[in-house]
Amino acid sequence: MSYFGTKRADKYGLYNQGATCYLDCVLQVLHMTEDFRAAVERYTRENPETEHIDRQLDTLFDTLKGQTGNTYEVTGKLRIDRVNEQQDAAEYFEKILRLTSSTASEVFHGQLTHTTTCSSCRTEIANSEAFWHLPISLVDSGCEVYSVEAGIKHHFRSSTLTGANQMYCDRCDKKRDATVGCVMQHCPEVLMLLLKRFMFDYSSWMNVKNNCPVDIPCTLQILKGEQNQDYELYAIVDHVGSLKNGHYSARIKDDKGWCNFNDSWVTLLQPLFEDDNFMTKKKCPRCCGWRGCRRS
Secondary structure, X not given: OOOOOOEOOOOOOEOOOOOOHHHHHHHHHHHHOHHHHHHHHHHHHHOOOOOOOHHHHHHHHHHOOOOOEOOHHHHHHOOOOOXXXXXXXXXXXXXXXXXXXXXXXXXXXXXXXXXXXXXXXXXXXXEEEEEOOEEEEOOOOOOXXXXXXXXXXXXXXXXXXXXXXXXXXXXXOEEEOEEEEEEEEEOOOOOOEEEEOEEEEOOOOEEEEOOOOEEEEOEEEEEEOOEEEEEEOOEEEEEEEOOOOEEEEEEEXXXXXXXXXXXXXXXXXXXXXXXXXXXXXXXXXXXXXXXXXXXX
């Protein structure tokens, strides 16, 4: 049985070339990120002969103003030859940003600092790394419903290395207990979280998917030094099915509300939220996969 939502007349989807739903979702999120779209348009206008993927993105974004778009130029630039094979959306999110001009990709750019402190002499070693997304593991949730807020707190929680995990300290010239931590040195303008649902199962010797429901807050706070950086949820890329046989779609918010971007079909999602604070993503056996769906 098929279910159809109300179509958004002012929004257009992307044609699926075979199994390119993973790419369609990423491109729709990038298109709906206003600062990124503006940066791509500005850079392309100033550099019309650029080799960056901004040129292909700008052409596609311009098409989406008035009609359904195709992704042939983008898949060509990304060298995607096997369009009938599903790939990972997060992987191609990064691939696109690596090919994008720095002025546009800067929208998603953040920086983490990892610190290791010797518990004896207090010597601190700090290493910084740039990121375009934060990977949040669902493995250790231990709950029926996984909390994104709890996952963020766990990601930035300090831990102690003891026993067999002790760190060798150059200053002490021996192994010592140590405290390791992670702080946000630079908060990105737009924060992308990667919920790591796929993991390697050593009992079956294969990748398996964690299908636990997830509580996603409408707003999220990230601690930067002594201050909080607030983020508002505006897009979700969701995967249903298995690693080899699944489908991606995206839920994206604009000034008129939430929409479901499912390849070439764009529909309204009302209501998406059960209350003002949280959205619980739970399987709807009949429809779109959301517990808040009126048909669940």
